Amino acid sequence: MTGSYPRIAAFLRPAAALPAALLTAAVATTIPGAAAAAQDGQVTFTKDIAPILQRSCQQCHRPGSIAPMSLLTYEEARPWARSMKYRTGLRTAPGAMPPWFVEKDIGIQAYKNDPSLNDEEIAAIAAWVDGGAPRGDPADMPPALTFSAEDEWELGEPDLILTTPSVEIAAGAPDWWGPIGDVPVGLAEDRYVAAVEMREVNDLQGRIGGQTVGGRFVFHHLCWGMVAADGATRTRYPCHEVGRNADIFDPDGGRLLSAGSQAELYSIHLHASSEDARAHVEIGFKLHPKGYVPTKAAGQMGLFGNSMGLDIRPLVDNQKFEAFTVLQEHTRIVSYEPHMHAAGVRMCLDAIWGQTTRIETLSCVGYDHSWVRTYNFADDAAPLLPKGTILRLTGYFNNTPTNPNVADPRNWSGLGHRSIDNMMNHLGEVVHLTEEQFQREMAERRAVLGLRRGQTVIGCPLCGAALATDADSGDDLQ
Numbered sequence: 001m002t003g004s005y006p007r008i009a010a011f012l013r014p015a016a017a018l019p020a021a022l023l024t025a026a027v028a029t030t031i032p033g034a035a036a037a038a039q040d041g042q043v044t045f046t047k048d049i050a051p052i053l054q055r056s057c058q059q060c061h062r063p064g065s066i067a068p069m070s071l072l073t074y075e076e077a078r079p080w081a082r083s084m085k086y087r088t089g090l091r092t093a094p095g096a097m098p099p100w101f102v103e104k105d106i107g108i109q110a111y112k113n114d115p116s117l118n119d120e121e122i123a124a125i126a127a128w129v130d131g132g133a134p135r136g137d138p139a140d141m142p143p144a145l146t147f148s149a150e151d152e153w154e155l156g157e158p159d160l161i162l163t164t165p166s167v168e169i170a171a172g173a174p175d176w177w178g179p180i181g182d183v184p185v186g187l188a189e190d191r192y193v194a195a196v197e198m199r200e201v202n203d204l205q206g207r208i209g210g211q212t213v214g215g216r217f218v219f220h221h222l223c224w225g226m227v228a229a230d231g232a233t234r235t236r237y238p239c240h241e242v243g244r245n246a247d248i249f250d251p252d253g254g255r256l257l258s259a260g261s262q263a264e265l266y267s268i269h270l271h272a273s274s275e276d277a278r279a280h281v282e283i284g285f286k287l288h289p290k291g292y293v294p295t296k297a298a299g300q301m302g303l304f305g306n307s308m309g310l311d312i313r314p315l316v317d318n319q320k321f322e323a324f325t326v327l328q329e330h331t332r333i334v335s336y337e338p339h340m341h342a343a344g345v346r347m348c349l350d351a352i353w354g355q356t357t358r359i360e361t362l363s364c365v366g367y368d369h370s371w372v373r374t375y376n377f378a379d380d381a382a383p384l385l386p387k388g389t390i391l392r393l394t395g396y397f398n399n400t401p402t403n404p405n406v407a408d409p410r411n412w413s414g415l416g417h418r419s420i421d422n423m424m425n426h427l428g429e430v431v432h433l434t435e436e437q438f439q440r441e442m443a444e445r446r447a448v449l450g451l452r453r454g455q456t457v458i459g460c461p462l463c464g465a466a467l468a469t470d471a472d473s474g475d476d477l478q
Contacts, residue, residue, distance in 0.1 A: 043124050043127045043128040043131060043134075044128070044134050044135065044136025044137070044140065045074045045077065045078075045128065045133065045134065045135050045136050046074070046135060046136035046137055046138060046139075046140040046141040047136050047137070047140035048124050048128065048136075049077070049124070049125060049128050050074075050141055050142055051142055052117065052121050052124070052125065053071050053072075053077065054142060054145055055115070056098045056115040056116070056117060057071050057097070057098060058071055058072055058145060058147075059115075059147075060098075062147060066216070068216075071084075072144065074135050078133055078135075081128070081129045081133040082129055084097075084125055084129065085125055085126050085129040085130075088117055088121075088122050088125050088126075089122060089126065091122070091366075092346075092365065092366030093345070093366055093368075094345060094366065094367070094368040094369070094370075094403065094404065094405055095368065095404065096366065096368070098115045098116060098117070099243060099368065099371035099373065100114060100115055100116040100373065101365045101366035101367065101368065101371075101373065102114075102116065102363065102364075102365050102375060103363075103364040103365060103366070104116075104118075104119075106361050106363075106364050107348075107349075107361045107362050107363040107364055107458065108362055108363055108377060108381050108383070108458050108459050109381075110377065110378035110380070110381035111375050111376060111377060111378060111381075112248065112376040112377070112378055113245070113376065153197055153199075153284055154197055154245065154246045155195050155197045155246050155248075155284065155286055156286070158197070158284030158285055158286060159285055159286055159287040160185075160187075160257075160284070160285040160287065161282055161283065161284050161285070162183050162185065162263055162282070162283040162285075163183070163280055163281075163282050163283075164180065164183060164222070164263075164265055164280045164281045164282075164283070165180050165181055165183075165265075165280065166278055166279065166280040167180065167218075167268075167270065167278070167279060167280070168276070168277065168278045168279075169218050169270050169272050169276075169277055169279075170272065170276050171272055171273065171274055171275050171276050171277075172272055172274070173272040174272075175220075175269065175270065175271050175272075175417070175418045175419065176268075176269075176270045177267065177268060177269040177270070177417050178267075178268060179264075179265060179266045179267070179268065180265045180268050181265060182227070182262040182263060182264050182265065183262060183263040183265065184262050184263075185226070185257060185260075185261045185262060185263060187257060187258070187259050187260070187261070188259055189259050189290075190256065190257070190258045190259050191257045191287045191288070191290070192254030192255060192256060192257065192287065192288040192292050192293075192294060193249065193254055193255040193256075193257050193285050193286070193287060193288070194248070194249060194251070194254055194286045194287060194288050195246060195247060195248045195249060195285075195286040196237060196238065196246070196247050196249075196255075196283065196284065196285055196286070197246035197247070197283075197284045197286075198222070198238075198240035198244065198281055198282070198283050198284070199240075199281065199282055199284075200217045200218070200219045200240070200279055200280070200281050201279065201280055201281070201282055202217065202218060202277050202278060202279035202280075203277060203278050203279075204216055204217070204218075204273060204275060204277050204279075216273070217242055217273075217279070218270050218271060218272065218273060218277050218279050219240065219242070219268070219269070219270060219279060219281055220241070220242055220269040220270065220271050220419060221239050221240060221241045221242070221267070221268070221269045221372075222239060222240040222265060222267075222268050222269075222281050223239040223240075223266060223267035223268075224237055224239070224240075224263050224264060224265045224266065224267075224283075225237055225263075225264050225266070226255075226256070226257060226258070226261045226262070226263060226264070227261060227262050227263075227264045228258045228260070228261050229258065229259065229260030229261060233258070234264070235255055235256055235257075236299070236300055237255065238300070238337075238374070238427070238429070239267075239427070240281055240283075241339075241372035242369075242370060242371070242372055243368075243370060243371035243372050243373070244372050244373070244374065245373060245374060247335070247374060247376075247429065248334075248335075248376050249298060249334070249429060250296065250298050250332070250334050250429070250431045252294060252295045252296045252298075252431070253294050253295075253296040253297065253298025253431045254288050254292060254294045254298070255298065257285065257287070263283065269417060269418075271419055295437075296431045296432070296433065296437060297431065297432040298334070298429065298430070298431045298432075299429070299430060299431075299432070300427060300428070300429060300430065301333070301337075301426050301427060301428050301429070301430050302427075304323065304325045304391070304393060304425060304426045304427075305323050305339075305393055305395070305423065305424045305425030305426060306321045306322065306323035306393065306395065306424050307415045307422070307423045307424050307425060308415055309321065309323075310413070310414045310415050310422050310423075310424060311412075311414060312343055312397050312399050312412065312413045312414065312422055313399065313412060314399060314409060314410050314411055314412050315399065315400055315409055315410060316399055316400065317398045317399070317400045317402065317403075318396060318397075318398065319396065319397040319398075319399065320394060320395070320396055320397075321394070321395050321397070321424055322392060322393065322394050322395075323392070323393045323395075323424065324390055324391065324392050324393075325390070325391050325393075326388065326389070326390055326391075327385055327386075327387050327388065327389045327390075327391065328387060329387050329432040329433065330385070330386055330387050330432070330433040330434070330435065330437070330438035331383075331384075331385050331387070331389075331430050331431070331432055331433065332382050332383065332384050332385075332430065332431045332433060332441065333362070333377065333382055333383040333385070333428060333429075333430050333459075334376065334377065334382055334428065334429035334430060334431060335374050335375060335376045335377065335428040335429045336349055336362070336363050336365070336374070336375045336377070336426065336428045337373075337374040337375070337426060337427040337428040337429075338365055338367050338373075338395075338425075338426060339372065339423055339424075339425045339426070339427050340367050340369065340395060340397070340422065340423055340424055340425075341369060341413075341419055341420075341421060341422040341423050342369045342403070342405040342406050342407065342419050342420065342422075343397040343398060343399045343403060343405070343406050343409075343413060343422055344367045344369065344395060344396070344397055344422065344423075344424065345366060345367055345368075345396055345397065345398045345403065346364065346365070346366050346367055346395070346396040347364070347365060347367055347393065347394065347395045347396070347424070347426070348361060348363070348364040348365075348393070348394045349361070349362045349363050349364075349391065349392070349393055349426060350362065350391070350392040350394070351383065351385055351389050351390070351391060351392075351459070351461070352389065352390040352391075352392060353385070353386065353388065353389045353390065353461055354461070358461065359392075360458060360459070360461065362383050362458070362459055363375065368405070369405045369419065370405065374427075374428065375428075377459075380445060380448050380449060381458075381459060382459070383459035383460070384438070384441055384442060384445060384459060384460040384463065385459075385460075385461070386438070386461070386462055389461075391426075393424070393425075393426050395424040397422070399411075399413070407419075407420055408420075442460065442462060442463050442465075445457075445460055445463050446463055446464070449463075451463055451464050452464070453465075
């Protein structure tokens with residue numbers, strides 16, 4: 001990092017509808033015995049709870065990982081039993097564990113890498129706690145999982161890693177945002193990116209006892225893009241945010257990473273913890289094989305939202321705001337990414353189409369400002385929408401003392417960069433399709449799901465329509 005990076009008042013210094021199988025395909029599979037055990041009250045840690053923790057919790061709740069406590073063994077988990085019951089019972093509210101906030105009673109339910117618990121598993125945890133949190137027969141304990149190194153990547157070892165300049169921020173310092181320079185990519189040839197994962201590395205681990213992931217990191221967000229060697233061509237990438245999971249791009253629409261390009265770190269937001277901290281962000285790329293060429297135009301939804309119109313009153317819950325946009329091209333929505341700030345608690349995405357103004361909810365998710373999630377739709381469930389579709393975004397805000405993320409609910413808030421200000425945007429990934437590609441993808445969706453003419457599914461309103469080449473092509477859904 002260059003010595004020209006600004007010093008901020010000595011606080012910041014440079015350093016370093018149909019088939020049921022589709023709707024449930026990616027929902028976490030019930031751990032065998034959990035439902036029956038919850039009903040008859042014979043729930044034990046070794047037989048019923050440990051398998052749930054292994055699948056959905058231990059990746060973070062283990063020594064050296066992100067969580068503040070380990071849940072690998074009965075001895076480690078037992079002191080946290082009541083907290084486990086409370087956190088899993090929150091389901092989609094701020095503070096829920098595991099941090100996956102998709103509402104299971106509405107919209108699309110098939111997502112990639114879904115760690116969430118179902119009703120039976122949540123009931124099993126509650127029954128275990130209410131029954132005194134017994135250990136059970138040691139012979140029922142599943143074999144311990146083997147984890148990779150503490151610094152393992154969610155997507156596996158990247159093909160390329162970029163490291164941002166480091167920053168230092170003092171304990172209790174005010175928020176800071178701005179650019180922190182460029183990072184050369186160092187590629188000698190053009191390559192395309194299949195997925196990207198970003199993670200903050202800091203010296204707070206082991207020194208700070210924060211009980212939220214947001215309290216253990218200082219980068220609220222880092223927005224960046226690639227600038228080609230010509231200095232004019234720019235490619236946007238997803239922002240790094242607190243608690244963010246990896247981004248998997250459409251396999252036919254990889255992002256270009258050109259030779260001689262640089263990562264432009266143009267919008268960084270830092271917030272202090274309770275300790276002085278030094279931190280940087282690592283950006284890991286999974287690349288397509290050499291010779292890969294994208295066949296579809298991929299990108300981000302962009303700042304689709306109502307941030308400019310936010311008027312969040314103090315001490316009021318359930319404040320609702322709406323925003324609309326019209327798709328100018330046939331579009332497949334690859335991922336849903338709500339972005340709000342501390343007062344935000346829920347966001348829904350609806351599709352509106354057709355001469356009879358049909359409205360369909362694609363997804364509703366809770367929001368926790370300590371865990372900014374991106375939800376990657378399963379390949380056969382990603383919304384496949386015709387041009388002209390209206391998308392409606394509805395955000396809900398809780399600016400009262402019942403929202404633990406709000407610093408002072410007596411304050412009004414509107415659009416702003418600070419965490420105490422607010423935003424309401426959907427930043428997810430999309431693929432734009434030609435007419436031919438749109439028809440082909442709908443045909444593939446029909447074949448995979450076994451849809452008949454006139455039959456439809458959530459997120460694909462025209463999938464059951466007759467193709468224009470059919471003899472009775474006038475038979476469509478509109």
